[in-house]
Amino acid sequence: MTTDKRKIRLATAWLGGCSGCHMSFLDLDELLIELAGRVDLVYGPLVDAKQFPEEVDLTLVEGAVTNVDNLQLARIIRSNSRVVVGFGDCAVTGNVTSMRNRIPVRDLLTAVYRQARAPIGEEALKDLPALLQQALPLHQAIAVDVCLPGCPPSPERIAAVVTALLDGEPVALDAAMRTFG
């Protein structure tokens, strides 16, 4: 892409997680300004696009796949993105988000919403996406090209991965940058 003056189309997505990975992305601080000169941010919680766009070069996906909306978005992300990064431990392993997996969804909901009008059942599903029985790491829903671990990954890790991908280089993190937690 050396001769291509077109800006790189970058997207970020937040599935079932805490947004800590996105916050760590913002911890790039002034590097963000440099990044803004190289990429078009075409989708994510920081921008106003409602639909995941076509022909995205690089998508960072935070969070586990926890409900049918997440699953649908993950599939669209896969088909419209050249490179998909599992961004942070929830996307890579399920992490804290998957701590609910030992409890059946119905038990989880009735424990949390104790009144008869709780968002459970058909009426709720008109407005709310159904929860999957298990919160899945991203690679169990779609093919993932790069795993970026950490809870959240440090800004240094994010910079290393994003810079390599933007430069068209292979991603090679040293061992200290491949830890969980």
Next chain:
Amino acid sequence: MSRTVTIEPITRIEGHAKITILLDEQQQVADARFHVTEFRGFERFCIGRSFWEMPGITARVCGICPVSHLIASSKAGDAILGVRTPETAVALRRLMNYGQLVQSHALSFFLLSGPDLILGMDADPASRNLVGLIRERPELARAGIRLRSFGQQLIRALGERSIHPSWSVPGGVRRPLAAAERDRLLGRLPEMYRTVDRALDLMKETLDRFHDELPAYGDFPSLFLGLVGPDGGLEHYDGLVRVIDAEGRVLEAGLEPERYEEIIAEAEQPWTYLKFPYYRPLGLEDDRGMYRVGPLARLNVCDFAGTPRADRELRQFRHYGGSGRPVTGSFYYHYARLIEILFSLERIEELLADGILVDHHIRSRADVNQNVGIGVSEAPRGTLFHRYRVDDDGILEDVNLLIATGQNNLAMNRTVRQLARHFIRDGRLEEGLLNRIEHGIRTFDPCLSCSTHVVGQMPLLVELRGPGGELLERIERR
């Protein structure tokens, strides 16, 4: 024909949500709802774990305000241990909490709402965002990024990482602040004050510019709830719960936070995962028990801020309410957030200069002495409560997290309805109108990452009564 308009997802907020607007036969707005579509279930899956783990686990409720959960959870742990937490640990926790207020409020003002306030509600949606702001106003964007970064650096200086630091624990904190870090932070403060001053000027211009449409952004009577110090000052770590009404009358002067369940109850609706807390004594009918929390509420309930610059600004802020009455417009959340950044910087300066920080007694050690512990903290978005019940080994039997954003749920729904009715006429929709409705939600800076993990720990009582009022059936849960 009646129809439904859906805004999904709501963008530039911290979480997963959508808005539906229902139009009637005449194409007028019949109803508008704010739906939270995510659910994670912390309060259930933490049962069976040890309370020692809870600061680390509950920090993962939220990557935006992990420190709030860390502190509320540690304080619930302090109560279970039944110890006196060392003064130095309390001072250090306060310091970290102020760092978080700075970073979170700067994120909201500059990065999430800034594009609307600075580039305009009708700016091209493709560039109405952080990247667009960087291109149009690079120096302002840089200043905002550096202000947020200062808050994050303070958190990192204490807890080794800015997000999910495993630093505050039941009984105290793990490590003190290094002197070199203290000096480095102090050195950055002058720039941070300049940035807030600049943002405050910008805010006042914005209030003038939006003057005509401002009352549509969630201006209505409600109660306000927040912590105040024993002297009535602005408080974010400890203190007492105060509740006032829209006329400024005090309904709760200073309730011990441990007694919060006496005044807060929660309702549920089938169309959202977010519950609807309300002020129990006034009930849910006609939204009488609706209250707001967060920066606007805190500035409304306190008697004074307690630092010179913030007090000066607070006096100006109060003119927008008028004659001793609270400021009731949700748009003023933005202004309140900036005043709280200023206040936090002043408190950070005081704390960094305080000799107590260098004391090395930072943690009290004990075992389970109480089976119930309640921890409170003023999170950036409002009052946060963690309530744990443990067995004698410290294993959790019951967990309740009452989270700030949930407490604004009734008011956020009211705001969306107000905006929809104001800006949608004859079923006509334009992009800029929809963005205004979304902005109504952004004024609250909702943290939906947090808010969808709430468990109603209120003892549930359902009574079925016959036409003559006679009790037919009664179901009670703990």
